[in-house]
Amino acid sequence: MIVVGLTGGIGSGKTTVAKQFEELGVPIYIADKEAKSLMRTSKVVKRKLIELFGEKAYIDGHLNKSFIADTIFNNASYLKQMNAIIHPKVAQHFKKWIAKQNAAYVIKEVAILFENDSYKQCDYIITVTTPKTLRIQRLLERDDTTLEKIEAIMKNQWPDEKKMKHSHFVINNIDLEDTKRQVHQINRDILKKIQ
Structure with a gap:
């Protein structure tokens, strides 16, 4: 393909x-949309994001977007680490999607x-x-x-x-x-x- x-x-x-x-x-495969979905639904991604950002990463099980945005906005190292968590998962999902x-x-x-x-x-x-x-x-x-x-x-x-x-x-x-x-x-x- x-x-x-x-x-x-x-x-x-x-x-x-x-x-x-x-x-x-x-x-069309929109990677950002899939990344957001994984941040909401993947237990592994959630666990790793909480390890990275702390308990404030999720409020009542929902992604705390403004907190994460402010954190990565002020520190590029957090952005890099977050991408390292999410991008491999998106790549796996894309492989499954493309096969269909x-x-x-x-x-x-x-x-x-x-x-x-x-x-x-x-x-x-x-x-x-x-x-x-x-x-x-x-x-x-x-x-x-x-x-x-x-x-x-x-x-x-x-x-x-x-x-x-x-x-x-x-x-x-x-x-x-x-x-x-x-x-x-x-x-x-x-x-x-x-x-």
Whole structure:
């Protein structure tokens, strides 16, 4: 099965692009969504997160997202350790998921595809780019967040220029119709490459 990695910085519009590929019949795996699900449902992940962050990691069995976000925001070492707990579990889940798919290719959407080395498991890579000012504007409108938090996340992600150098395709996501046109073209190109 051909795996296409889909990545881009926070607020670039990866999920919008993923939905457009899904409309073309491409199975989509959203790693962040699965990571959040595992943090809620996996006993092993829960136990390890409590060992890492302490009892405050969960309140009445529910993930204490704001506490964890604040902790990793203030300490990159916690972020690295948390990723070391979650990423292998997501990779296992992805293997099971991919075995059930029946398509020419699948897309694995991962925010930190390069940063966590999962690009090595991809046959092709698509990076979604958007000017930083537009990304920040989108995030401030969409999420309950601050400029300080957005910039801290951006600091932990590769800059677009670096991602683009390691990508097979780049989508400039500024105008929705133009983005859709780029998605259709990339889908045709991938199908041509794998025939």
